[in-house]
Amino acid sequence: MRKYWRAYQISIQETLQRRSSLLMDRVGGLAVMLSLYYFWKTLLSGRPSFLGYSYSQMLTYIFGMNILRSFALTGRGWELVGEISSGKISSYLVRPLNYHGYALSLDLSKKTIHLFAALIEVGALLMLFHPPFYLPQSALSGLAFLAALVLASLLFFFLEFLVSSLAFWTSESGGPLFFFELCVQFAAGAFFPLDVLPRLIQKGLSFSPFPYLVFLPINIYLGRVGEGQMLRDLLMAGLWTAVFAAISLVVWRKGLASYSAEGG
Amino acid sequence: MSAIEVELLAKEYQVFERKPGLWGSIVSVFWREWKSVRAVDSISFRIEEGELVGFLGANGAGKTTTLKMLSGLLSPSSGSVQVLGFHPWKREREFQRQISLVMGQRTQLWWEIPAQETFRLNQAIYGLSEKEYRQSLDELVEMLNLKDCLSVPVKKLSLGQRMRAELAAALLHRPKILLLDEPTLGLDVVMQKKVREFILDYNRKWKASILLTSHNMDDLAALCPRVLMLEKGKIIYDGSLEQLVRRYAENKVIRMVFGERVSPDKIAAFGADIDSLGTSALISVPRSEVSRKAALFLSSFPIVDMTIEEASVDEIVRTIFSRA
Amino acid sequence: MKKYLRVWWKMSSMSLMAQISHPLGSVGFLLGKIVRIAFFFAFIIAIFGHIKNLAGYSLSETALFFLTFNIVDISAQILFRGIYSARRAVSEGDFDFYLIQPCSALFRLSMTTFDFLDAITLLPVLVMTGQILERFSSPGFFVHCLLYFFLTFNAVLIASSFHILVAGLAVRTQELENTIWIYRDIMFMGRFPSDVYGPLFQLFLTFVLPIAVMTSFPVRAFLGLLSPQWIAYAFTLAGLLFGLSLWFWKTSVRQYTSSSS
Numbered sequence: 001m002r003k004y005w006r007a008y009q010i011s012i013q014e015t016l017q018r019r020s021s022l023l024m025d026r027v028g029g030l031a032v033m034l035s036l037y038y039f040w041k042t043l044l045s046g047r048p049s050f051l052g053y054s055y056s057q058m059l060t061y062i063f064g065m066n067i068l069r070s071f072a073l074t075g076r077g078w079e080l081v082g083e084i085s086s087g088k089i090s091s092y093l094v095r096p097l098n099y100h101g102y103a104l105s106l107d108l109s110k111k112t113i114h115l116f117a118a119l120i121e122v123g124a125l126l127m128l129f130h131p132p133f134y135l136p137q138s139a140l141s142g143l144a145f146l147a148a149l150v151l152a153s154l155l156f157f158f159l160e161f162l163v164s165s166l167a168f169w170t171s172e173s174g175g176p177l178f179f180f181e182l183c184v185q186f187a188a189g190a191f192f193p194l195d196v197l198p199r200l201i202q203k204g205l206s207f208s209p210f211p212y213l214v215f216l217p218i219n220i221y222l223g224r225v226g227e228g229q230m231l232r233d234l235l236m237a238g239l240w241t242a243v244f245a246a247i248s249l250v251v252w253r254k255g256l257a258s259y260s261a262e263g264g
Numbered sequence: 265m266s267a268i269e270v271e272l273l274a275k276e277y278q279v280f281e282r283k284p285g286l287w288g289s290i291v292s293v294f295w296r297e298w299k300s301v302r303a304v305d306s307i308s309f310r311i312e313e314g315e316l317v318g319f320l321g322a323n324g325a326g327k328t329t330t331l332k333m334l335s336g337l338l339s340p341s342s343g344s345v346q347v348l349g350f351h352p353w354k355r356e357r358e359f360q361r362q363i364s365l366v367m368g369q370r371t372q373l374w375w376e377i378p379a380q381e382t383f384r385l386n387q388a389i390y391g392l393s394e395k396e397y398r399q400s401l402d403e404l405v406e407m408l409n410l411k412d413c414l415s416v417p418v419k420k421l422s423l424g425q426r427m428r429a430e431l432a433a434a435l436l437h438r439p440k441i442l443l444l445d446e447p448t449l450g451l452d453v454v455m456q457k458k459v460r461e462f463i464l465d466y467n468r469k470w471k472a473s474i475l476l477t478s479h480n481m482d483d484l485a486a487l488c489p490r491v492l493m494l495e496k497g498k499i500i501y502d503g504s505l506e507q508l509v510r511r512y513a514e515n516k517v518i519r520m521v522f523g524e525r526v527s528p529d530k531i532a533a534f535g536a537d538i539d540s541l542g543t544s545a546l547i548s549v550p551r552s553e554v555s556r557k558a559a560l561f562l563s564s565f566p567i568v569d570m571t572i573e574e575a576s577v578d579e580i581v582r583t584i585f586s587r588a
Numbered sequence: 589m590k591k592y593l594r595v596w597w598k599m600s601s602m603s604l605m606a607q608i609s610h611p612l613g614s615v616g617f618l619l620g621k622i623v624r625i626a627f628f629f630a631f632i633i634a635i636f637g638h639i640k641n642l643a644g645y646s647l648s649e650t651a652l653f654f655l656t657f658n659i660v661d662i663s664a665q666i667l668f669r670g671i672y673s674a675r676r677a678v679s680e681g682d683f684d685f686y687l688i689q690p691c692s693a694l695f696r697l698s699m700t701t702f703d704f705l706d707a708i709t710l711l712p713v714l715v716m717t718g719q720i721l722e723r724f725s726s727p728g729f730f731v732h733c734l735l736y737f738f739l740t741f742n743a744v745l746i747a748s749s750f751h752i753l754v755a756g757l758a759v760r761t762q763e764l765e766n767t768i769w770i771y772r773d774i775m776f777m778g779r780f781p782s783d784v785y786g787p788l789f790q791l792f793l794t795f796v797l798p799i800a801v802m803t804s805f806p807v808r809a810f811l812g813l814l815s816p817q818w819i820a821y822a823f824t825l826a827g828l829l830f831g832l833s834l835w836f837w838k839t840s841v842r843q844y845t846s847s848s849s
Binding site: 020024025027028029031032034035038039041042043050051169170174175176177178179181182183186191192196197198201 | 610612613614615616617619620623624627630631634635637638639642643761767769770772773774776777779780783784785786789
């Protein structure tokens with residue numbers, strides 16, 4: 001356990017060291033948040049609600065989105081693709097280290113820093129514009145939100161790990177990861193609440209793991225989900241996480257096997 | 265006019281110092297401390313047309329920095345540098361058409377596709393006519409034995425093949441000045457020899473001035489009648505390699521073969537290295553003590569054969585560097 | 589000029605060859621780009637299923653804003669694809685070769701990887717834009733179309749300036765690997781008509797980060813909602829920015845050649 005804790009610490013230092021890259025990531029997220037904030041503000045001006053979202057709920061959705069993007073949808077996919085295609089990955093494999101555990105520690109360190117940054121950004125925006133901010137109506141929905149947040153991070157970790165592992169076969173390209181990242185952002189509700197979409201697409205998405213990443217956690221926070229449904233959602237999120245953890249482990253092993261067969 | 269004229273050339277950099285630990289990295293997000301480093305310190309030399317000159321020096325002695333200033337990649341902090349009458353740092357097109365720089369650990373070849381595509385690109389960049397290109401390429405393919413490598417993606421070539429293709433890409437436009445930074449880095453002995461032979465051929469054939477840096481003493485011994493030795497940004501030697509060796513070779517090596525096993529402890533007491541079988545040993549001794557020591561060994565050990573040799577170039581250079 | 593065309597043609601065909609060598613990856617990128625456009629289109633259409641107008645614009649007008657954003661965005665990517673790997677080109681030494689060879693280093697750096705995938709995505713966007721433009725046949729239609737064309741071109745020039753600035757930064761600092769992504773992310777705001785952003789922020793987007801000039805001005809001019817003064821401002825701004833970016837590039841290269849090790 002100690003080595004993973006150490007990896008976490010070192011990675012925090014490294015992330016801070018690359019200050020420009022950190023700054024860029026944050027400015028990017030901020031631009032998306034600001035632009036959607038204004039978009040919904042304009043759209044909701046003169047309307048009491050839109051699709052059942054009150055003004056304060058919709059703006060809170062945007063803020064929550066920034067936090068979930070930073071914590072749940074942040075990962076090391078591109079680094080992993082790079083390590084696989086450059087062959088650097090083999091240097092980890094000879095060490096007495098579980099690579100998934102190691103990658104999770106590094107992921108967590110990145111998530112930690114981005115979470116702090118996102119909280120500061122949202123705080124600054126709240127101070128600057130004084131928008132109405134929606135607070136959870138019960139301790140239960142607050143707690144359930146935290147649980148959903150943790151599950152979302154784990155689910156994303158395994159999903160991203162799975163897609164990045166494809167680099168073992170796609171001969172050194174991040175194409176699949178690029179496609180995945182874009183799809184995830186839309187399908188998870190990291191640009192807009194999924195209720196906006198036509199019913200059919202919504203229905204389709206509800207059979208996928210994506211809404212559990214952003215859309216459902218925020219809806220739990222906003223108290224738009226009944227207690228029974230909340231429990232079912234959390235269970236489903238856990239189930240998806242377990243399924244993708246298993247798949248990603250299997251694919252990882254197969255990838256390694258094909259990797260060493262080719263001799264790197 | 266000489267091909268290369270360098271007068272009191274100097275180069276200084278700013279580098280920032282990294283502080284250790286978590287707190288240090290948080291601090292360096294906002295604040296960095298800079299210090300200046302003198303990489304090249306007032307050097308002067310001339311190189312004539314058709315001359316082959318080697319640069320010698322430890323890591324960080326200023327070899328690469330000097331090459332970069334000669335190619336126009338770096339501008340000097342002070343002093344003057346002229347190559348073929350041009351100031352390299354102005355990077356005039358006419359100048360660029362006459363030089364080439366090859367860096368052993370870097371490649372201009374496109375990784376995913378065959379090398380001949382990069383050659384074609386260079387044809388367009390250097391504005392070579394189809395006839396010039398064909399002629400030059402055929403020659404290089406012949407000299408470098410590249411026939412089978414032309415249409416294979418570069419990533420599938422061996423290191424030696426890649427280096428030869430790299431040289432071909434750099435020489436298509438027949439530069440008059442060729443700057444080589446570690447051209448044999450990572451190559452096996454056979455391939456090193458081939459690359460050396462090619463460099464010599466090119467030099468003779470086109471009267472090109474060639475400047476090369478290398479950690480490999482065999483390169484310099486085989487190629488360069490003249491070497492420049494750099495230490496901490498200054499030239500500390502300019503002349504032939506043999507003379508350098510003679511000047512710095514304070515020690516000779518005595519090699520002994522014993523008729524029977526000798527106890528390692530006994531021979532170690534004399535400061536010599538013995539092999540694992542205990543049947544031979546060598547020792548490095550100052551020139552002035554060679555005869556005295558040789559006599560001492562002969563009387564103390566059952567020696568059947570003894571030779572006294574000059575230290576190898578590698579060894580000498582290592583002692584010079586370790587002194588620095 | 590002819591030489592540059594030949595170099596460009598050679599580099600483009602080489603990067604096409606390189607891309608074809610891993611088809612699966614390329615398909616991923618192509619699908620990603622198409623999905624992004626499709627999803628936002630679906631979003632805009634879905635929104636208009638619930639409302640009649642957005643900041644006073646109808647569905648086709650809003651779509652036109654979105655399409656214009658895409659034209660500018662994709663064109664800049666086609667022209668400056670290489671900037672995305674500028675930092676790598678600098679740190680791995682490719683840039684050193686660009687500098688010592690007799691061909692503009694900026695040209696080499698930006699055009700070195702022509703992305704035919706971008707060219708493929710641009711086509712349907714252009715076709716759709718043409719179809720929507722056609723719907724607005726008003727008296728001054730021809731003049732409005734010309735204005736739209738020139739202002740869009742002007743926007744590409746502004747986008748080019750930003751890319752050149754980023755290239756300068758990459759050469760200067762050898763560290764700002766993500767600067768171009770800042771640009772991309774900030775450009776995110778260009779997807780919606782700038783009127784959405786409220787008067788104060790809109791001023792910011794007109795004068796400080798001229799995204800409004802790039803993505804909203806062409807459409808507003810087409811709809812006859814832009815005064816000649818603003819049109820003059822747009823052209824002046826682009827000229828100034830372009831000049832500034834070239835100057836910055838030059839000083840960056842000068843700094844690079846006086847400081848790298």
